[in-house]
Structure formats: structure tokens, C-alpha cells
Amino acid sequence: MKRRDLIKKLEAAGYKMERNGDHTIYEKEGCRPLQVPNHREINDNTAKAILKVAGLK
Secondary structure: EEEHHHHHHHHHHOOEEEEEEOOEEEOOOOOOOOEEEEOOEOOOOHHHHHHHHHOOO
16 A cells, blocks of 8 residues: 555544654544554555554454
């Protein structure tokens, strides 16, 4: 999955970027922070795991 597609889904769900480093951290009030790797393509299993933690899948 492309990183920008994953970020669009997270932002549509109310997550906002908090800080950027080796990974970009997205936070939403009442939810745990999510780490998104800084790669153009994110492994499908990793993307599914991030979406699952976000409650989107």
C-alpha cells in the first residue's frame, strides 16, 4: 500500500500528525499513537496492522 493512501485513511478517521522522525507518529484523542514508517510503499501486512489498531479494518 502506498504511504500516502494509508495517511489519507488515518486523517479521514481523525488522526493528526504529531511528530516526524524515522517514523511519523499520528495521534487521536482517546486512542493510542500510531507509527507509520517513512517509506513510499508500506508492506501490506504492516498497513493492515496499522489500520486494525486504528479501528478501520
